[in-house]
Amino acid sequence: MTGRAVAARLRTGAVALLAAVGLTAAATAPAAAEEYQPVETVHTERVQVGPYGMTVGFSTWPLHAMRSLDFTFTPDDGIAGKSGTLTAIGPDNPGARPQPLARHPRKRDVWGLDVRALPVEGQWTFRFTIDGPAGPGVGELTGLTVLAQPGPPMAVSWSISTLPLLGLVAFLVVAWRRVRPGRAPAAGAASG
Protein backbone atom coordinates (compact mmCIF):
# COMPACT_ATOMS: atom_id res chain seq x y z
CA MET A 1 0.00 0.00 0.00
CA THR A 2 1.38 3.41 -0.92
CA GLY A 3 1.94 6.21 1.56
CA ARG A 4 -0.82 8.18 -0.13
CA ALA A 5 -3.27 5.34 0.27
CA VAL A 6 -2.33 4.96 3.93
CA ALA A 7 -2.85 8.69 4.45
CA ALA A 8 -6.25 8.41 2.79
CA ARG A 9 -7.17 5.55 5.12
CA LEU A 10 -6.03 7.57 8.12
CA ARG A 11 -8.10 10.54 6.95
CA THR A 12 -11.11 8.26 6.61
CA GLY A 13 -10.58 6.98 10.13
CA ALA A 14 -10.23 10.49 11.50
CA VAL A 15 -13.36 11.65 9.71
CA ALA A 16 -15.27 8.63 11.02
CA LEU A 17 -14.09 9.41 14.54
CA LEU A 18 -15.13 13.04 14.30
CA ALA A 19 -18.46 12.07 12.75
CA ALA A 20 -19.17 9.69 15.62
CA VAL A 21 -18.37 12.39 18.17
CA GLY A 22 -20.41 14.96 16.28
CA LEU A 23 -23.43 12.69 15.98
CA THR A 24 -23.31 11.86 19.66
CA ALA A 25 -22.97 15.52 20.61
CA ALA A 26 -25.68 16.60 18.20
CA ALA A 27 -28.08 14.04 19.59
CA THR A 28 -28.23 15.98 22.82
CA ALA A 29 -27.78 19.70 23.29
CA PRO A 30 -25.70 20.77 26.26
CA ALA A 31 -27.62 22.11 29.18
CA ALA A 32 -28.04 25.86 29.41
CA ALA A 33 -28.43 27.73 32.68
CA GLU A 34 -32.19 27.99 32.37
CA GLU A 35 -32.42 24.21 32.11
CA TYR A 36 -31.06 23.76 35.60
CA GLN A 37 -33.85 23.31 38.09
CA PRO A 38 -34.67 26.34 40.21
CA VAL A 39 -34.11 26.07 43.94
CA GLU A 40 -37.37 25.12 45.61
CA THR A 41 -38.09 25.21 49.32
CA VAL A 42 -40.67 22.81 50.73
CA HIS A 43 -39.77 23.12 54.40
CA THR A 44 -38.11 25.74 56.62
CA GLU A 45 -36.64 25.93 60.09
CA ARG A 46 -35.71 29.02 62.11
CA VAL A 47 -32.39 29.49 63.88
CA GLN A 48 -31.06 32.43 65.89
CA VAL A 49 -27.40 33.13 65.18
CA GLY A 50 -26.45 35.73 67.80
CA PRO A 51 -28.17 38.94 66.73
CA TYR A 52 -29.22 37.49 63.38
CA GLY A 53 -32.41 35.59 62.75
CA MET A 54 -32.04 33.11 59.87
CA THR A 55 -34.29 30.79 57.90
CA VAL A 56 -32.95 27.41 56.85
CA GLY A 57 -34.70 26.05 53.76
CA PHE A 58 -34.87 22.46 52.48
CA SER A 59 -35.88 21.41 48.98
CA THR A 60 -37.10 18.00 50.17
CA TRP A 61 -38.61 16.97 53.49
CA PRO A 62 -38.18 14.77 55.46
CA LEU A 63 -34.49 14.24 55.00
CA HIS A 64 -33.07 10.84 54.10
CA ALA A 65 -29.46 9.76 54.32
CA MET A 66 -27.63 10.04 50.99
CA ARG A 67 -30.59 11.70 49.25
CA SER A 68 -29.28 15.02 47.97
CA LEU A 69 -31.17 18.28 48.20
CA ASP A 70 -30.74 22.06 48.13
CA PHE A 71 -30.21 23.84 51.42
CA THR A 72 -30.67 27.60 51.68
CA PHE A 73 -29.58 29.83 54.57
CA THR A 74 -31.29 33.23 54.53
CA PRO A 75 -30.60 35.88 57.17
CA ASP A 76 -33.68 38.04 57.84
CA ASP A 77 -32.06 41.13 56.36
CA GLY A 78 -30.13 39.41 53.58
CA ILE A 79 -26.52 38.32 53.17
CA ALA A 80 -25.10 41.69 52.08
CA GLY A 81 -22.24 42.78 54.33
CA LYS A 82 -22.16 39.47 56.16
CA SER A 83 -19.94 36.42 56.20
CA GLY A 84 -20.16 33.22 58.15
CA THR A 85 -19.45 29.54 58.49
CA LEU A 86 -21.43 26.32 58.65
CA THR A 87 -20.41 23.20 60.54
CA ALA A 88 -22.55 20.15 59.72
CA ILE A 89 -22.16 17.84 62.71
CA GLY A 90 -23.48 14.32 62.15
CA PRO A 91 -23.57 11.16 64.25
CA ASP A 92 -20.37 10.00 62.57
CA ASN A 93 -18.38 13.25 62.60
CA PRO A 94 -18.64 15.10 65.93
CA GLY A 95 -15.39 16.93 65.06
CA ALA A 96 -16.57 18.29 61.70
CA ARG A 97 -14.72 21.32 60.36
CA PRO A 98 -16.49 24.59 59.56
CA GLN A 99 -16.83 25.68 55.94
CA PRO A 100 -17.50 29.22 54.74
CA LEU A 101 -21.09 30.07 53.93
CA ALA A 102 -21.19 30.50 50.15
CA ARG A 103 -23.92 31.76 47.87
CA HIS A 104 -26.08 29.06 46.35
CA PRO A 105 -24.98 28.60 42.69
CA ARG A 106 -28.58 28.71 41.48
CA LYS A 107 -29.96 31.25 43.96
CA ARG A 108 -27.32 33.90 44.34
CA ASP A 109 -29.14 36.11 46.84
CA VAL A 110 -28.88 33.58 49.67
CA TRP A 111 -26.28 31.26 51.10
CA GLY A 112 -26.76 27.57 50.47
CA LEU A 113 -25.57 24.08 49.64
CA ASP A 114 -26.43 22.81 46.17
CA VAL A 115 -27.53 19.24 45.70
CA ARG A 116 -25.85 18.05 48.87
CA ALA A 117 -26.61 14.87 50.80
CA LEU A 118 -26.15 14.13 54.48
CA PRO A 119 -24.44 10.74 54.38
CA VAL A 120 -25.75 8.95 57.48
CA GLU A 121 -29.05 8.71 59.31
CA GLY A 122 -29.50 10.07 62.82
CA GLN A 123 -29.60 13.43 64.56
CA TRP A 124 -27.63 16.22 62.90
CA THR A 125 -26.72 19.70 64.10
CA PHE A 126 -25.98 22.70 61.87
CA ARG A 127 -23.79 25.19 63.73
CA PHE A 128 -23.60 28.66 62.21
CA THR A 129 -21.36 31.63 62.83
CA ILE A 130 -22.19 34.97 61.24
CA ASP A 131 -20.23 38.19 61.30
CA GLY A 132 -21.98 41.32 60.12
CA PRO A 133 -23.04 44.89 60.97
CA ALA A 134 -24.48 43.79 64.31
CA GLY A 135 -21.29 41.96 65.30
CA PRO A 136 -20.46 38.27 65.45
CA GLY A 137 -22.94 35.58 66.45
CA VAL A 138 -23.17 31.84 66.93
CA GLY A 139 -26.24 29.62 66.72
CA GLU A 140 -27.26 26.01 66.19
CA LEU A 141 -30.06 24.18 64.46
CA THR A 142 -30.24 21.00 66.54
CA GLY A 143 -32.25 17.81 66.27
CA LEU A 144 -32.23 17.71 62.50
CA THR A 145 -33.53 14.21 61.90
CA VAL A 146 -32.15 12.31 58.93
CA LEU A 147 -34.08 9.13 58.16
CA ALA A 148 -32.69 5.87 56.81
CA GLN A 149 -31.10 5.70 53.38
CA PRO A 150 -33.54 4.69 50.63
CA GLY A 151 -32.75 2.05 48.04
CA PRO A 152 -30.79 -1.16 48.36
CA PRO A 153 -28.12 -1.64 51.03
CA MET A 154 -24.77 -0.16 50.07
CA ALA A 155 -23.18 -3.61 50.07
CA VAL A 156 -25.51 -4.60 47.23
CA SER A 157 -24.83 -1.38 45.32
CA TRP A 158 -21.08 -1.80 45.68
CA SER A 159 -21.31 -5.45 44.65
CA ILE A 160 -23.10 -4.46 41.46
CA SER A 161 -20.72 -1.60 40.74
CA THR A 162 -17.52 -3.58 41.19
CA LEU A 163 -18.56 -6.33 38.77
CA PRO A 164 -16.33 -4.84 36.02
CA LEU A 165 -13.39 -5.05 38.42
CA LEU A 166 -14.19 -8.66 39.27
CA GLY A 167 -14.53 -9.47 35.57
CA LEU A 168 -11.21 -7.80 34.86
CA VAL A 169 -9.48 -9.71 37.65
CA ALA A 170 -10.98 -13.00 36.42
CA PHE A 171 -9.80 -12.23 32.88
CA LEU A 172 -6.28 -11.43 34.07
CA VAL A 173 -6.12 -14.56 36.22
CA VAL A 174 -7.14 -16.76 33.29
CA ALA A 175 -4.66 -15.01 30.99
CA TRP A 176 -1.90 -15.29 33.61
CA ARG A 177 -2.50 -19.01 34.07
CA ARG A 178 -2.31 -19.58 30.32
CA VAL A 179 0.77 -17.48 29.67
CA ARG A 180 2.58 -18.16 32.98
CA PRO A 181 4.76 -15.06 32.73
CA GLY A 182 6.56 -16.05 35.95
CA ARG A 183 8.40 -18.68 33.93
CA ALA A 184 9.52 -16.18 31.33
CA PRO A 185 13.21 -15.29 31.14
CA ALA A 186 14.53 -12.20 32.88
CA ALA A 187 13.19 -9.04 31.29
CA GLY A 188 16.37 -7.75 29.81
CA ALA A 189 17.05 -11.12 28.28
CA ALA A 190 13.63 -11.46 26.76
CA SER A 191 13.05 -10.93 23.14
CA GLY A 192 12.16 -7.60 22.19
Place this chain on the structure above:
Amino acid sequence: MEFTASGSVVGRAGPADHAQARPGAAALGLPAAGALLGGSALSLVGLTWDVQWHEDVGPDTFFTLPHLFLYSGSAVAGLASLAVVLATTAAQRAGRRVDPTLGGMPVGVFGRTFTAPLGYLVAGVGAASFLLYGLWDQWWHSLYGFDAVIDSPPHIGLLLSVTGTMIGTIVVFAAGRRHRWGPPGVVVSTAMLLAFSTVTVLGLQGLDGVVDAVAVGLAFLTTLLLVLASEFASRRPGGGLATAAVLALLQAVFWWFSPWAAHAYADLVGLPLRDYALAIPVMPALMPVCAVAVGALVDLPRWTSRRRTGPGRAAGLATGALGGALVAGLNGVQQHWLYGTHLPGTATLAATAALGAVAGLAAGLLGRGFGIMLRGVADVPAGRSAPGVPPGATAAATPVSPEGAR
Protein backbone atom coordinates in the same frame (compact mmCIF):
# COMPACT_ATOMS: atom_id res chain seq x y z
CA MET B 1 -12.53 -3.00 6.51
CA GLU B 2 -10.16 -5.93 6.32
CA PHE B 3 -8.50 -7.45 9.33
CA THR B 4 -6.74 -10.28 7.67
CA ALA B 5 -3.06 -10.80 7.19
CA SER B 6 -1.25 -8.90 4.50
CA GLY B 7 0.66 -10.69 1.82
CA SER B 8 4.06 -9.96 3.29
CA VAL B 9 4.53 -12.54 6.00
CA VAL B 10 7.69 -13.71 7.63
CA GLY B 11 8.05 -16.74 9.85
CA ARG B 12 6.07 -19.91 10.10
CA ALA B 13 2.88 -19.10 8.26
CA GLY B 14 2.33 -21.61 5.51
CA PRO B 15 1.91 -21.03 1.78
CA ALA B 16 -1.82 -21.44 2.12
CA ASP B 17 -1.89 -18.38 4.33
CA HIS B 18 -0.18 -16.35 1.67
CA ALA B 19 -2.79 -17.46 -0.79
CA GLN B 20 -5.60 -16.37 1.50
CA ALA B 21 -4.07 -13.13 2.63
CA ARG B 22 -4.87 -9.73 1.17
CA PRO B 23 -2.35 -6.94 0.81
CA GLY B 24 -2.45 -3.72 2.76
CA ALA B 25 -4.58 -4.90 5.64
CA ALA B 26 -1.93 -4.05 8.20
CA ALA B 27 -2.29 -0.36 7.31
CA LEU B 28 -5.87 -0.48 8.57
CA GLY B 29 -4.73 -1.43 12.02
CA LEU B 30 -3.74 2.13 12.88
CA PRO B 31 -7.06 3.87 12.12
CA ALA B 32 -8.94 1.33 14.23
CA ALA B 33 -6.42 1.52 17.06
CA GLY B 34 -6.44 5.30 16.70
CA ALA B 35 -10.21 5.32 17.10
CA LEU B 36 -9.83 3.46 20.38
CA LEU B 37 -7.15 5.88 21.52
CA GLY B 38 -9.34 8.79 20.45
CA GLY B 39 -12.21 7.35 22.48
CA SER B 40 -9.94 7.05 25.51
CA ALA B 41 -8.80 10.64 25.03
CA LEU B 42 -12.41 11.85 24.89
CA SER B 43 -13.16 10.01 28.12
CA LEU B 44 -10.10 11.48 29.80
CA VAL B 45 -10.92 15.02 28.69
CA GLY B 46 -14.54 14.59 29.77
CA LEU B 47 -13.53 13.32 33.19
CA THR B 48 -11.07 16.09 34.05
CA TRP B 49 -13.53 18.69 32.75
CA ASP B 50 -16.45 17.21 34.68
CA VAL B 51 -14.54 16.95 37.96
CA GLN B 52 -13.42 20.58 37.59
CA TRP B 53 -16.94 21.67 36.70
CA HIS B 54 -18.36 20.26 39.92
CA GLU B 55 -15.56 21.76 41.96
CA ASP B 56 -15.70 25.28 40.53
CA VAL B 57 -19.25 25.69 39.20
CA GLY B 58 -21.54 22.99 40.48
CA PRO B 59 -24.92 22.21 38.95
CA ASP B 60 -25.32 18.88 37.24
CA THR B 61 -27.64 17.31 34.71
CA PHE B 62 -27.37 14.17 32.62
CA PHE B 63 -26.43 16.13 29.48
CA THR B 64 -23.68 18.57 30.36
CA LEU B 65 -20.92 19.05 27.80
CA PRO B 66 -18.30 17.25 29.93
CA HIS B 67 -20.72 14.34 30.29
CA LEU B 68 -21.13 14.24 26.52
CA PHE B 69 -17.38 13.87 26.14
CA LEU B 70 -17.48 10.96 28.56
CA TYR B 71 -20.37 9.32 26.71
CA SER B 72 -18.75 10.00 23.32
CA GLY B 73 -15.49 8.42 24.42
CA SER B 74 -17.12 5.10 25.20
CA ALA B 75 -19.40 5.37 22.16
CA VAL B 76 -16.47 5.88 19.77
CA ALA B 77 -14.47 3.06 21.36
CA GLY B 78 -17.49 0.78 21.37
CA LEU B 79 -18.37 1.45 17.73
CA ALA B 80 -14.77 0.98 16.64
CA SER B 81 -14.58 -2.31 18.54
CA LEU B 82 -17.85 -3.51 17.08
CA ALA B 83 -16.72 -2.67 13.54
CA VAL B 84 -13.46 -4.55 13.99
CA VAL B 85 -15.15 -7.59 15.51
CA LEU B 86 -17.66 -7.75 12.68
CA ALA B 87 -14.92 -7.31 10.06
CA THR B 88 -12.82 -10.00 11.71
CA THR B 89 -15.79 -12.34 11.92
CA ALA B 90 -16.52 -11.81 8.23
CA ALA B 91 -12.88 -12.44 7.35
CA GLN B 92 -12.76 -15.58 9.43
CA ARG B 93 -15.97 -16.89 7.86
CA ALA B 94 -14.56 -16.19 4.42
CA GLY B 95 -11.66 -18.45 5.29
CA ARG B 96 -9.02 -15.76 5.36
CA ARG B 97 -6.30 -15.80 7.97
CA VAL B 98 -6.87 -13.27 10.73
CA ASP B 99 -3.84 -11.16 11.55
CA PRO B 100 -3.21 -11.33 15.32
CA THR B 101 -1.07 -8.19 15.24
CA LEU B 102 -4.21 -6.19 14.51
CA GLY B 103 -5.81 -6.25 17.93
CA GLY B 104 -4.39 -9.40 19.42
CA MET B 105 -5.08 -13.08 19.30
CA PRO B 106 -8.58 -13.65 17.87
CA VAL B 107 -10.94 -15.44 20.22
CA GLY B 108 -14.34 -16.99 19.66
CA VAL B 109 -17.33 -15.23 21.20
CA PHE B 110 -20.65 -16.98 21.85
CA GLY B 111 -19.10 -20.24 20.78
CA ARG B 112 -17.59 -19.19 17.50
CA THR B 113 -20.47 -17.05 16.34
CA PHE B 114 -18.14 -14.07 16.38
CA THR B 115 -14.38 -13.81 16.10
CA ALA B 116 -12.93 -10.96 18.10
CA PRO B 117 -9.35 -9.76 18.40
CA LEU B 118 -8.63 -9.87 22.13
CA GLY B 119 -7.94 -6.13 22.52
CA TYR B 120 -11.10 -5.06 20.72
CA LEU B 121 -13.11 -7.61 22.68
CA VAL B 122 -11.90 -6.17 26.01
CA ALA B 123 -12.44 -2.57 24.81
CA GLY B 124 -15.89 -3.38 23.45
CA VAL B 125 -17.00 -5.15 26.61
CA GLY B 126 -15.86 -2.07 28.55
CA ALA B 127 -17.93 0.19 26.30
CA ALA B 128 -20.99 -2.05 26.62
CA SER B 129 -20.51 -2.12 30.37
CA PHE B 130 -20.37 1.69 30.37
CA LEU B 131 -23.80 1.74 28.73
CA LEU B 132 -25.25 -0.57 31.39
CA TYR B 133 -23.70 1.39 34.24
CA GLY B 134 -25.00 4.60 32.65
CA LEU B 135 -28.51 3.21 33.14
CA TRP B 136 -27.62 2.18 36.70
CA ASP B 137 -26.32 5.71 37.32
CA GLN B 138 -29.47 7.27 35.92
CA TRP B 139 -31.60 5.14 38.23
CA TRP B 140 -29.30 6.05 41.14
CA HIS B 141 -29.74 9.76 40.50
CA SER B 142 -33.51 9.35 40.24
CA LEU B 143 -33.46 7.88 43.74
CA TYR B 144 -30.72 9.91 45.43
CA GLY B 145 -30.69 13.12 43.37
CA PHE B 146 -27.94 14.62 41.25
CA ASP B 147 -25.35 14.67 43.97
CA ALA B 148 -21.95 15.45 42.47
CA VAL B 149 -20.18 12.66 44.32
CA ILE B 150 -17.45 11.06 42.27
CA ASP B 151 -17.15 7.96 44.43
CA SER B 152 -20.78 6.80 44.33
CA PRO B 153 -21.16 3.11 43.39
CA PRO B 154 -22.51 3.75 39.86
CA HIS B 155 -19.77 6.30 39.16
CA ILE B 156 -17.12 3.80 40.17
CA GLY B 157 -18.85 1.23 37.92
CA LEU B 158 -18.68 3.73 35.04
CA LEU B 159 -15.03 4.52 35.71
CA LEU B 160 -14.17 0.82 35.88
CA SER B 161 -15.96 0.29 32.57
CA VAL B 162 -13.84 2.99 30.91
CA THR B 163 -10.82 1.36 32.53
CA GLY B 164 -11.74 -1.84 30.67
CA THR B 165 -11.89 0.06 27.39
CA MET B 166 -8.51 1.65 28.09
CA ILE B 167 -6.97 -1.73 28.91
CA GLY B 168 -8.33 -3.03 25.61
CA THR B 169 -6.65 -0.07 23.90
CA ILE B 170 -3.31 -0.99 25.47
CA VAL B 171 -3.75 -4.59 24.30
CA VAL B 172 -4.50 -3.44 20.74
CA PHE B 173 -1.33 -1.33 20.56
CA ALA B 174 0.71 -4.07 22.25
CA ALA B 175 -0.46 -6.54 19.63
CA GLY B 176 0.84 -4.15 16.99
CA ARG B 177 4.27 -3.86 18.57
CA ARG B 178 5.99 -4.86 15.34
CA HIS B 179 4.25 -2.03 13.56
CA ARG B 180 5.67 1.45 13.83
CA TRP B 181 2.66 2.72 15.77
CA GLY B 182 2.52 -0.11 18.31
CA PRO B 183 5.14 0.72 20.98
CA PRO B 184 4.41 4.47 21.19
CA GLY B 185 0.72 3.62 21.34
CA VAL B 186 1.35 1.42 24.36
CA VAL B 187 3.20 4.26 26.09
CA VAL B 188 0.47 6.82 25.41
CA SER B 189 -2.48 4.55 26.20
CA THR B 190 -0.83 3.33 29.42
CA ALA B 191 -0.21 6.91 30.53
CA MET B 192 -3.84 7.76 29.75
CA LEU B 193 -5.04 4.82 31.84
CA LEU B 194 -2.82 5.95 34.71
CA ALA B 195 -4.15 9.51 34.47
CA PHE B 196 -7.73 8.25 34.41
CA SER B 197 -7.15 5.89 37.34
CA THR B 198 -6.21 8.74 39.66
CA VAL B 199 -9.93 9.43 39.92
CA THR B 200 -11.03 5.80 40.05
CA VAL B 201 -8.94 5.18 43.17
CA LEU B 202 -11.02 7.80 44.98
CA GLY B 203 -13.47 4.93 45.41
CA LEU B 204 -11.14 3.80 48.20
CA GLN B 205 -11.89 6.94 50.26
CA GLY B 206 -14.29 4.97 52.42
CA LEU B 207 -11.37 2.82 53.59
CA ASP B 208 -9.27 5.78 54.75
CA GLY B 209 -8.15 5.55 58.38
CA VAL B 210 -4.68 5.58 59.87
CA VAL B 211 -3.56 4.63 56.38
CA ASP B 212 -4.43 6.82 53.39
CA ALA B 213 -6.10 4.11 51.30
CA VAL B 214 -6.36 6.33 48.22
CA ALA B 215 -2.61 6.99 48.30
CA VAL B 216 -1.89 3.27 48.60
CA GLY B 217 -4.23 2.50 45.70
CA LEU B 218 -2.54 5.20 43.64
CA ALA B 219 0.88 3.75 44.52
CA PHE B 220 -0.24 0.30 43.41
CA LEU B 221 -1.61 1.46 40.06
CA THR B 222 1.27 3.82 39.31
CA THR B 223 3.88 1.17 39.99
CA LEU B 224 1.91 -1.52 38.18
CA LEU B 225 1.49 0.48 34.99
CA LEU B 226 5.02 1.91 34.92
CA VAL B 227 6.58 -1.52 35.49
CA LEU B 228 4.27 -2.93 32.82
CA ALA B 229 5.42 -0.29 30.33
CA SER B 230 9.04 -0.86 31.29
CA GLU B 231 8.74 -4.63 30.89
CA PHE B 232 6.86 -4.34 27.62
CA ALA B 233 9.62 -2.16 26.17
CA SER B 234 11.97 -5.00 27.05
CA ARG B 235 15.34 -4.57 25.35
CA ARG B 236 14.71 -0.90 24.71
CA PRO B 237 14.95 0.55 28.22
CA GLY B 238 12.88 3.60 28.96
CA GLY B 239 9.29 2.39 28.73
CA GLY B 240 8.55 3.33 32.33
CA LEU B 241 10.14 6.75 32.04
CA ALA B 242 8.47 7.45 28.69
CA THR B 243 5.07 6.55 30.12
CA ALA B 244 5.66 8.76 33.17
CA ALA B 245 6.77 11.59 30.87
CA VAL B 246 3.52 11.32 28.89
CA LEU B 247 1.62 11.36 32.18
CA ALA B 248 3.50 14.54 33.14
CA LEU B 249 2.60 16.04 29.77
CA LEU B 250 -1.07 15.18 30.29
CA GLN B 251 -0.84 16.68 33.77
CA ALA B 252 0.60 19.90 32.38
CA VAL B 253 -1.98 20.18 29.59
CA PHE B 254 -4.90 19.44 31.90
CA TRP B 255 -3.51 21.84 34.49
CA TRP B 256 -4.29 24.58 32.01
CA PHE B 257 -7.29 22.98 30.29
CA SER B 258 -9.45 21.84 33.20
CA PRO B 259 -10.13 25.22 34.88
CA TRP B 260 -10.23 26.98 31.51
CA ALA B 261 -12.85 24.56 30.11
CA ALA B 262 -14.97 24.60 33.27
CA HIS B 263 -14.99 28.38 33.43
CA ALA B 264 -15.54 28.84 29.69
CA TYR B 265 -18.49 26.46 29.80
CA ALA B 266 -19.90 28.29 32.83
CA ASP B 267 -19.70 31.54 30.85
CA LEU B 268 -21.35 29.86 27.88
CA VAL B 269 -24.37 28.66 29.85
CA GLY B 270 -24.52 31.73 32.10
CA LEU B 271 -23.64 30.17 35.41
CA PRO B 272 -21.41 31.84 38.01
CA LEU B 273 -18.37 30.32 39.66
CA ARG B 274 -18.80 29.13 43.20
CA ASP B 275 -17.83 31.46 46.00
CA TYR B 276 -14.49 30.29 47.38
CA ALA B 277 -13.71 28.21 44.28
CA LEU B 278 -10.00 27.48 44.52
CA ALA B 279 -9.56 27.05 40.75
CA ILE B 280 -6.91 24.41 41.42
CA PRO B 281 -7.01 21.78 38.65
CA VAL B 282 -8.52 18.90 40.60
CA MET B 283 -7.70 15.86 38.48
CA PRO B 284 -4.17 16.97 37.52
CA ALA B 285 -3.54 17.60 41.20
CA LEU B 286 -4.34 13.93 41.86
CA MET B 287 -1.66 12.74 39.41
CA PRO B 288 1.55 11.93 41.26
CA VAL B 289 4.22 14.50 40.48
CA CYS B 290 6.86 11.95 41.49
CA ALA B 291 5.77 9.55 38.70
CA VAL B 292 8.71 10.60 36.51
CA ALA B 293 11.14 9.61 39.25
CA VAL B 294 9.30 6.32 39.71
CA GLY B 295 9.35 5.72 35.95
CA ALA B 296 13.11 6.19 35.90
CA LEU B 297 13.44 4.02 38.98
CA VAL B 298 11.62 1.04 37.50
CA ASP B 299 13.69 1.37 34.32
CA LEU B 300 16.92 1.52 36.28
CA PRO B 301 17.59 -2.26 36.54
CA ARG B 302 17.10 -2.56 32.79
CA TRP B 303 19.55 0.24 32.04
CA THR B 304 22.19 -1.06 34.40
CA SER B 305 21.87 -4.69 33.28
CA ARG B 306 21.60 -4.12 29.56
CA ARG B 307 24.81 -5.86 28.72
CA ARG B 308 24.24 -8.76 31.05
CA THR B 309 21.48 -11.31 31.25
CA GLY B 310 18.82 -8.88 32.44
CA PRO B 311 17.83 -7.39 35.75
CA GLY B 312 17.58 -9.74 38.68
CA ARG B 313 14.25 -10.39 40.30
CA ALA B 314 15.47 -8.82 43.54
CA ALA B 315 16.26 -5.55 41.76
CA GLY B 316 12.79 -5.52 40.21
CA LEU B 317 11.15 -6.17 43.57
CA ALA B 318 13.21 -3.49 45.28
CA THR B 319 12.43 -0.80 42.70
CA GLY B 320 8.74 -1.70 42.77
CA ALA B 321 8.63 -1.43 46.57
CA LEU B 322 10.58 1.82 46.56
CA GLY B 323 8.37 3.27 43.84
CA GLY B 324 5.23 2.32 45.75
CA ALA B 325 6.57 3.84 48.96
CA LEU B 326 7.46 7.06 47.11
CA VAL B 327 4.05 7.51 45.51
CA ALA B 328 2.12 6.64 48.67
CA GLY B 329 4.33 8.62 51.03
CA LEU B 330 4.52 11.74 48.87
CA ASN B 331 0.81 11.88 48.03
CA GLY B 332 -0.09 13.67 51.26
CA VAL B 333 2.86 16.01 50.81
CA GLN B 334 1.70 16.86 47.28
CA GLN B 335 -1.82 17.65 48.50
CA HIS B 336 -0.36 19.82 51.26
CA TRP B 337 1.82 21.61 48.72
CA LEU B 338 -1.04 22.24 46.27
CA TYR B 339 -3.96 22.87 48.61
CA GLY B 340 -2.21 24.09 51.75
CA THR B 341 -3.90 21.37 53.78
CA HIS B 342 -2.35 20.01 56.95
CA LEU B 343 0.48 17.56 56.42
CA PRO B 344 -0.54 14.04 57.44
CA GLY B 345 0.74 13.00 60.84
CA THR B 346 3.95 11.03 61.13
CA ALA B 347 2.08 7.82 61.93
CA THR B 348 -0.15 8.19 58.88
CA LEU B 349 2.78 9.06 56.61
CA ALA B 350 4.85 6.12 57.85
CA ALA B 351 1.99 3.62 57.71
CA THR B 352 0.90 4.82 54.28
CA ALA B 353 4.43 4.66 52.89
CA ALA B 354 4.96 1.20 54.38
CA LEU B 355 1.74 -0.14 52.91
CA GLY B 356 2.62 1.63 49.66
CA ALA B 357 5.88 -0.32 49.61
CA VAL B 358 3.99 -3.59 50.01
CA ALA B 359 1.55 -2.54 47.29
CA GLY B 360 4.48 -1.50 45.08
CA LEU B 361 6.13 -4.87 45.62
CA ALA B 362 3.01 -6.70 44.50
CA ALA B 363 2.48 -4.21 41.66
CA GLY B 364 6.06 -4.75 40.49
CA LEU B 365 5.52 -8.50 40.29
CA LEU B 366 2.18 -8.15 38.54
CA GLY B 367 3.38 -5.37 36.25
CA ARG B 368 6.30 -7.48 35.06
CA GLY B 369 3.96 -10.38 34.36
CA PHE B 370 1.47 -8.21 32.53
CA GLY B 371 4.27 -6.65 30.48
CA ILE B 372 5.41 -10.11 29.40
CA MET B 373 1.83 -11.08 28.61
CA LEU B 374 1.41 -7.94 26.50
CA ARG B 375 4.53 -8.74 24.49
CA GLY B 376 2.95 -12.04 23.54
CA VAL B 377 -0.61 -10.88 23.09
CA ALA B 378 -0.44 -11.53 19.36
CA ASP B 379 0.95 -15.02 19.89
CA VAL B 380 -1.17 -18.10 19.52
CA PRO B 381 0.17 -20.94 21.70
CA ALA B 382 1.53 -23.87 19.73
CA GLY B 383 -1.00 -26.62 19.34
CA ARG B 384 -3.93 -24.33 20.15
CA SER B 385 -6.07 -23.08 17.32
CA ALA B 386 -7.67 -19.72 17.70
CA PRO B 387 -10.41 -18.85 15.23
CA GLY B 388 -8.88 -17.83 11.98
CA VAL B 389 -5.32 -18.50 13.03
CA PRO B 390 -3.45 -21.66 12.13
CA PRO B 391 -1.91 -23.54 15.09
CA GLY B 392 1.64 -22.47 15.77
CA ALA B 393 1.33 -18.96 14.39
CA THR B 394 3.22 -16.58 16.64
CA ALA B 395 4.28 -12.99 16.73
CA ALA B 396 7.38 -14.12 14.89
CA ALA B 397 5.09 -14.96 12.02
CA THR B 398 3.35 -11.63 12.01
CA PRO B 399 2.76 -9.86 8.75
CA VAL B 400 5.04 -6.95 8.22
CA SER B 401 3.66 -4.40 5.88
CA PRO B 402 6.11 -2.25 3.94
CA GLU B 403 5.04 0.88 5.81
CA GLY B 404 4.93 -0.84 9.19
CA ALA B 405 8.16 -2.80 9.13
CA ARG B 406 10.69 -1.92 11.80
